[in-house]
Amino acid sequence: MMRTVEVLIVIIIITGAFMISSSFAVLPWPRQVSPINLRRLALTTMETLDTNHDLSRAGFDLSSQTWRDLQVALSASLPPNVLYNLTVYNVNSEASGTTLYAPLKSISNAADLGVTSDASSYLVASSNVTFDVTPEKIGERWGGGTLYILNCSDANGWWITGYTAQSLAEDVSRLLSSYFVKTITVQNTAQLGQILNGQALQGEIVQNAVIINTCGEAVPIPTAYCTTPYSNDSYAYYCYFLGQKVNQYNWTWASTVGYPFYYVSNTGSFPSDQNDWGIFGMTCVGAAGLNGFLRGINAEDYVKDDGWLTLGSPNPSSVMVQISSSAQDNANYYGIYPAQNQTATRALPSTVQSRYNLTATALVFDPADAGGKTWLAGATFVHRNSGGEIRGRLIPIGLTRSTDIRITALAVLSYYQPRLYRSEYSAYNTSRLMVLQLGLVGGV
Amino acid sequence: MTSAAIDHMVSITIFLAAILFFMNLFGQTIQTAVIYQQHRAVAVKCSDLLDTMLLSPGSPENWSVREDPIVGFGLQDPEFTQYQLSPFSLMRLTPSNGPPVYYPKTDMTYYNLTMDFGQSLYVPYTQIVNYSIASRLLGINGTYGFSLTVTPIVDVTVTPNVQPNLLTFSISAVGPGFPLAHAEVSYCFLTVDAQGQYPDYEIEYGNVTTDATGFASVVFSGFDASQVSHAFLAYAHLQGLTGMGYYMHELENENSVVPFVSNFETGEVLLAHSWDVHGGDNPALVHYNATFVVLNEDFRLGNMTLQNETMVGRLTHGLGNPYDCIIINTYTPGILIVTYRITGHQTGVVMMPWGINAMAFSVTFGGNLQNQEWVATDMRQVTVNNMAYQAKLALWSTQGYQVNG
Numbered sequence: 089m090m091r092t093v094e095v096l097i098v099i100i101i102i103t104g105a106f107m108i109s110s111s112f113a114v115l116p117w118p119r120q121v122s123p124i125n126l127r128r129l130a131l132t133t134m135e136t137l138d139t140n141h142d143l144s145r146a147g148f149d150l151s152s153q154t155w156r157d158l159q160v161a162l163s164a165s166l167p168p169n170v171l172y173n174l175t176v177y178n179v180n181s182e183a184s185g186t187t188l189y190a191p192l193k194s195i196s197n198a199a200d201l202g203v204t205s206d207a208s209s210y211l212v213a214s215s216n217v218t219f220d221v222t223p224e225k226i227g228e229r230w231g232g233g234t235l236y237i238l239n240c241s242d243a244n245g246w247w248i249t250g251y252t253a254q255s256l257a258e259d260v261s262r263l264l265s266s267y268f269v270k271t272i273t274v275q276n277t278a279q280l281g282q283i284l285n286g287q288a289l290q291g292e293i294v295q296n297a298v299i300i301n302t303c304g305e306a307v308p309i310p311t312a313y314c315t316t317p318y319s320n321d322s323y324a325y326y327c328y329f330l331g332q333k334v335n336q337y338n339w340t341w342a343s344t345v346g347y348p349f350y351y352v353s354n355t356g357s358f359p360s361d362q363n364d365w366g367i368f369g370m371t372c373v374g375a376a377g378l379n380g381f382l383r384g385i386n387a388e389d390y391v392k393d394d395g396w397l398t399l400g401s402p403n404p405s406s407v408m409v410q411i412s413s414s415a416q417d418n419a420n421y422y423g424i425y426p427a428q429n430q431t432a433t434r435a436l437p438s439t440v441q442s443r444y445n446l447t448a449t450a451l452v453f454d455p456a457d458a459g460g461k462t463w464l465a466g467a468t469f470v471h472r473n474s475g476g477e478i479r480g481r482l483i484p485i486g487l488t489r490s491t492d493i494r495i496t497a498l499a500v501l502s503y504y505q506p507r508l509y510r511s512e513y514s515a516y517n518t519s520r521l522m523v524l525q526l527g528l529v530g531g532v
Numbered sequence: 533m534t535s536a537a538i539d540h541m542v543s544i545t546i547f548l549a550a551i552l553f554f555m556n557l558f559g560q561t562i563q564t565a566v567i568y569q570q571h572r573a574v575a576v577k578c579s580d581l582l583d584t585m586l587l588s589p590g591s592p593e594n595w596s597v598r599e600d601p602i603v604g605f606g607l608q609d610p611e612f613t614q615y616q617l618s619p620f621s622l623m624r625l626t627p628s629n630g631p632p633v634y635y636p637k638t639d640m641t642y643y644n645l646t647m648d649f650g651q652s653l654y655v656p657y658t659q660i661v662n663y664s665i666a667s668r669l670l671g672i673n674g675t676y677g678f679s680l681t682v683t684p685i686v687d688v689t690v691t692p693n694v695q696p697n698l699l700t701f702s703i704s705a706v707g708p709g710f711p712l713a714h715a716e717v718s719y720c721f722l723t724v725d726a727q728g729q730y731p732d733y734e735i736e737y738g739n740v741t742t743d744a745t746g747f748a749s750v751v752f753s754g755f756d757a758s759q760v761s762h763a764f765l766a767y768a769h770l771q772g773l774t775g776m777g778y779y780m781h782e783l784e785n786e787n788s789v790v791p792f793v794s795n796f797e798t799g800e801v802l803l804a805h806s807w808d809v810h811g812g813d814n815p816a817l818v819h820y821n822a823t824f825v826v827l828n829e830d831f832r833l834g835n836m837t838l839q840n841e842t843m844v845g846r847l848t849h850g851l852g853n854p855y856d857c858i859i860i861n862t863y864t865p866g867i868l869i870v871t872y873r874i875t876g877h878q879t880g881v882v883m884m885p886w887g888i889n890a891m892a893f894s895v896t897f898g899g900n901l902q903n904q905e906w907v908a909t910d911m912r913q914v915t916v917n918n919m920a921y922q923a924k925l926a927l928w929s930t931q932g933y934q935v936n937g
Contacts, residue, residue, distance in 0.1 A: 089535070089539050090539065091539045091540050091542075091543035091544075092539055092542050092543045093543075095543040095546045095550070096546070097548075097871025098547065098550070099546070100552045102550065102554050103554075106554060106557055106558065108556075109561075110561065113561060113565070116568060116572075116613045122571060122572070122574075122575040122578075122908045122909070124910055124911060125579045128579070128583070128910075128912055129912065129913065131916065132614075132615045132912045132913040133913045135614055135615060135912040135915075136615075136685070136772060136773070136914070136915055136920050137771055137772040137773070138772060139772045139915050139918050140772050140918065142772040143771070143772060146771065152871070157714060157770055157771045159713070160710065160712065160713045160714060160768050160771070160773075161771035161772060161773045163707070163709055163710035163711070164706070164708075164709060164710040164711065164712045164770075164773060164775055165685050165686075165707050165708070165709070165920065165922075166684065166707075166709050167708050167709055167710070167911075168708065168709040168710075170709065204745070219731050281854060288864070339638065367573050368870075369598045412708070425901060438552070508535065508786065527747060
């Protein structure tokens, strides 16, 4: 009998254990097992109501009629078992940077949304406000800030097939002018002669300027420089002179495509000369042009040097280059998106750095190895003098023709890194936050 | 000694019975919890799958207007972001409503999405994405079944009230939860002009406002509805919600024109004689006049010039009499309006949407959810070319559960 009593006691204990465990093991409500995704439903409802910007307008028009219509539309678009509360908040920023949300108006179809409601927020902008971006001006911090675009009407270009120097100049101006204190379009070679002499064209600062040569492999030459000594060695001395000026004025010289300084162009001085491809008004300098420029920027004595520097015979003819990760970041920041992969046929070897006291910075393309050398298809070569002071820069875009002017623009911006000041969405009265909270009839 | 043995036997018997009983009780609780977990997993999958369908344009991204085979399923409009669906992707899903139609002159079967006489969409079987393909592309073939329903949020119904020399249209605009009160209703009243060999039409526009119950009415006095074929299109709009409804009245429906979508990429549409499709007793020559209209922002219908120079023609039934072909050379959603005439005032009008939203068609796509053990549902509000739709997905497991009891 005693054993039976013990078993009964055991049964009582197990029954108690079952009841206690059952009371803790509360199964979820069916609605919790298969819930409607109220957060998504709220977001998509607001997006639907804002299809024609009606919700945005309602955010800034708190009149009773507008919000009556909004409530009708909201009620009509949601299933009948869904409860809602739509609240619009004003978005303010304090001086400390803290964003404050102040409720302005609210509509609801229930006093209580229950315990399992969910909400989505939706930022609407005022139609009276334009959100814009103000770029920092290059040169504001260290002086200069002039952009010269060589748009010489009396000079022709090469390797810019499909474009004209004028159309490229317009594109450069559109892409870069907002980042400079002053943008000067150099209309002819005579004006180029002026700035080579250090004379401002429109009161701008000549020192520390950026010069973009839109003529591709050709470089404009003023008529006054079409004589000796500048014409020595097929105008290689003129390129040497340009290098000296870049050093003297601490310019940044950008060559947009191909072999830099390969031709000089002046339609008035070389009316019967052509580049062997039917483009008159230019004469070939050859490889000596770039060598001369580099000697000039490095403050060396002039010596004619015909040695071929870039890709192309006797070096490998071409390499495929890929846009660098830092340039990609800059592309995203400035909104300039050239193709990821490019063919380089005139990239400079990395060896020019040690030879001419240059440092390749702000690489647009990752270095590529070929023929036992490392090739830099797009970078800013910064020259430093013996005292470590920066004296001139060269941006040679060594890609094959035809030119993509966006790469030059990206190279310039990658080097100077001007900041972009964007309008604050939290500025007073420009944005409002709509919060739609949804619940289900029944509360849970 | 004997009593002790009996005591042991009784106690062990009771103990074993109790153990079995409690094992069953605990087992039921655990089994129920497992089933709940499985149901919960289906519900989560349902929400994810719905977003996958609605937030991806598929691959190729403009598959709905290309002949290339689809390799990724998605319904988002590739030109937009968020929950904006392509009106043409929805046209290429196998509709669950309406039996297929075989057209002998092309020797093809067409899937049929018909609302009423003259309001139909026939899409060739070869250009349709069926449930099996969609399941495979979504990676749920053999594991889950689904049914996707895309319906306009605002249901606009137009009901005529015909009296001698007086035609009244009652318009009702309601959403799933509430009538669309105080909404503006822009309407187009289209009347077929029986004059001339190829019947043209005239359009009269107007606006009314719904009352607090979502009703409005439009009265055309002096109009004899029994003598003129006509169509009435109503667009109700309020705070971003737009809905559409229509009514058509034809004096002749035994012989009519049936438009078939032939090719989405080229925009080719075939115009067939109705006798060749549906049969009938008194086949007759049909003169037709086809126009393509798009809805402008002011809710007026704008004519779009099609590739064909002439959009009029004649259709004869039977073998040896081919169908006509027109090209809709645009991917802007609109309506193909075909007015036709047999003799005298025996006229009619048929319409075909080019883009599912153009005539507020709804789409039900997928498997049959009847008799499934447990079905999870989720929904999103979407827009199809600015018209508000609700997308609802029902999902169930096809692998089965050990259902308790």
